[in-house]
Amino acid sequence: MNVVAHARTGLALALVCLLGRAASAEPRHAVYVDMLGKGGLWGLGYEYEATPRLAFGAVGSYYFAGGDHHLSLSPYVAAYPLVRGHHRLFVQLGPQVVRRVTPSPVPEWGGMTTTRVGAELSSGYEYRNHVLVRVYGMASVGEHASPWLGVSLGWMR
Amino acid sequence: MRSLSLVALAACSIDMSQAQPWVPIEAVGAPLVPELAADPPSPPGSRGTRPAVTTTPLRVVTYNVEYGPDIPGAIGALTSDPELAKAGLVLVQEIEAYPGEGASRTAQLAAGLGFGYVYVPARVRGDGTHGLAILSAFPITNVEKMDLPDSAKPTQHRIAISADIDVDGHLLHIINVHLDTKLDARERIAQLSPSVVDAPPATLVAGDFNTSWIAWVHGIPVLDTTGASDQAPVVDSYMTHLGFDAPTRDSGVTEHMYGIEQRLDSIYTRDLDATFGGVVRVGPSDHWPMWLDVRLP
Numbered sequence: 001m002n003v004v005a006h007a008r009t010g011l012a013l014a015l016v017c018l019l020g021r022a023a024s025a026e027p028r029h030a031v032y033v034d035m036l037g038k039g040g041l042w043g044l045g046y047e048y049e050a051t052p053r054l055a056f057g058a059v060g061s062y063y064f065a066g067g068d069h070h071l072s073l074s075p076y077v078a079a080y081p082l083v084r085g086h087h088r089l090f091v092q093l094g095p096q097v098v099r100r101v102t103p104s105p106v107p108e109w110g111g112m113t114t115t116r117v118g119a120e121l122s123s124g125y126e127y128r129n130h131v132l133v134r135v136y137g138m139a140s141v142g143e144h145a146s147p148w149l150g151v152s153l154g155w156m157r
Numbered sequence: 158m159r160s161l162s163l164v165a166l167a168a169c170s171i172d173m174s175q176a177q178p179w180v181p182i183e184a185v186g187a188p189l190v191p192e193l194a195a196d197p198p199s200p201p202g203s204r205g206t207r208p209a210v211t212t213t214p215l216r217v218v219t220y221n222v223e224y225g226p227d228i229p230g231a232i233g234a235l236t237s238d239p240e241l242a243k244a245g246l247v248l249v250q251e252i253e254a255y256p257g258e259g260a261s262r263t264a265q266l267a268a269g270l271g272f273g274y275v276y277v278p279a280r281v282r283g284d285g286t287h288g289l290a291i292l293s294a295f296p297i298t299n300v301e302k303m304d305l306p307d308s309a310k311p312t313q314h315r316i317a318i319s320a321d322i323d324v325d326g327h328l329l330h331i332i333n334v335h336l337d338t339k340l341d342a343r344e345r346i347a348q349l350s351p352s353v354v355d356a357p358p359a360t361l362v363a364g365d366f367n368t369s370w371i372a373w374v375h376g377i378p379v380l381d382t383t384g385a386s387d388q389a390p391v392v393d394s395y396m397t398h399l400g401f402d403a404p405t406r407d408s409g410v411t412e413h414m415y416g417i418e419q420r421l422d423s424i425y426t427r428d429l430d431a432t433f434g435g436v437v438r439v440g441p442s443d444h445w446p447m448w449l450d451v452r453l454p
Contacts, residue, residue: 040372040379065374066308066341067171070386098385105171105347108354109398112342112391116383143384144370146417 030132032154034059037138038074038096038120045152053080057092069101074120086129092122096140118142122150130156171344172309176351179301179319182277189278189286192254192261195297197273210245210294212324214432214450219363219422221250221335221412221444224287225262232269234440241437241446245294246322250335250365252276255285263290275300279316279335289318289333289364296323305336305348311376312337317352317364327453329429330357334364339373342391349392353399359428361451362401365444366392367421389420401425404433404449411436412444422447429453 028050034043039061047057058075076094083089096118104111124136134152139145182191210216218241222231235241247270254261254276260268267274267290275297278286291297298321305315317334336348345368353362368389372379379386393403403425410418422444424431430452436445 040381041374041377063374063379065372065379066310067343068341068372068386070372070379070381072381096383098381098383100342100381100385102342102346102391105343106350106354108350109346109395112394114385114387114390116385118383140380140382142382143387144380144382144417146380146382148380 027130027156030057030128030154030156032132032134032152034061035151035153036148037136037150037152038076038122039063039072040070040148043072043074045154047078052083054078055080058094067103067105069103070098071101072096072098076120076122080126086127088126088128090122090124090126090134090136092120092136094120096120096142116142124150128156132156171347173306173344173347176306177304179303182275182300182302182318185277185302188281189288191278191300191302192263192274192276193297193300194264194267194273195275195300197294197296198271209243211243212245212453214430214452215246215324215329216240216244216434216448216450217331217361217363217424218244218247218446218448219250219333219365219424220247220440220446221365221422221442222252222262222266222440223442223444225249225252225266227441228262228265228269230441231266234437234446235270238437238439240434241439241448244448245324246329246331247272247292248331248333248363249290249292250333251287252290253282253285253287254278255283257284263292266290267292270294273297275318275320277302277316277318280314289316289335291318291320291322291331291333293322295325297321298323298328303352305334305352308337308340308344308348310339310373312339315348319352319356324453329451329453330360332356332360332362332364334362334366336365336367338367338369339376340367341372342386342388345388345392346395349395353396353401356399356427358400360401361424361426361429361431362396363422363424365422368392368423369419369421371417387420389423392423396425399427401427402429402431404431405447408433408436408447411447414443424449426451
């Protein structure tokens, strides 16, 4: 009996180790491009999956419009309340910092730089299997409030 | 200063047309001929037909009437509210005139208020015109029009008009502007600058500056809700740099559309004793009329 018990224990440990290796082999780092989404127009994002249910990330964005420079950074924490294989439902929450630089087009004025902070709440569908695909809706709230949409495409390592 | 502005505009990377000089409205020809009835109707013992109008202080209103299809509604807004009813000077943006309507919408609005008026078209729209107007209980003189620089983007042509209002012997110089919608802050300053940079020291500038918080990138609206993209503080900064006060800086929103509210309208004063009054949420337009009081010397 002892031999059988030891064998079962050994098998269980081997299984745990195997699953652990398999789990550690799961890619935890994601790099992705946001279309619309957290950056407003577009963004480049990175995310680290701390556990299957929790991740941390950030999206940075820069665009140039009519002579104005818009720079934004949107860090966030992500929760996965529903996971089915490669398919997930996610919720992300975090602040957004936006800096707008308006160089002066005229000699009588020196231009203006403005920095403001808001918050963003996103939720949507995610497919995660070495590639990352997200489609989501979000609410952006600061001095104003607005709904918005986003699509993310990325890679995982 | 103006020539410096033109050089700077040419040198910078903004793709906008060249600023034009102020032109007396008498020199403006068809199809954008201005319409002027400089003196208000004057029954004995009153200013026009509006006995509530005073000069101490002079109440000034700026109001984008959203094409002005409902003139009785606009008249009702300006006469039924007790604060707006005291106005002696109304600067109107986005008003139109069509030959099939008999009198121009400006003439109809002025008649309803008992004011004199000037209507200056900016562009042709259908079989009519679209432009700016000044309505006044006091004589309107020295009216000039400026064609503002146009963006290379698909935008609409914009103008500014200036005039001197003869308020019991005191000349109040005013500039009425309507800037384009789909400009970003740098383009907006470039469009505004020619009309205000060489203004006389004592000047009131008012209108629809379209200072949106929405950034336009290749025609795509980007909604930055943090307020960093809000253009109203940029125009405030520019005007205060020119020595203007920004008494309507904290007015709150002046326009509402599709559930989005914005501060698009402002009044700036220089070398004038001005006190902000309020934004009155009345009328048929997507803008609300804004008023302030000016104490003339």
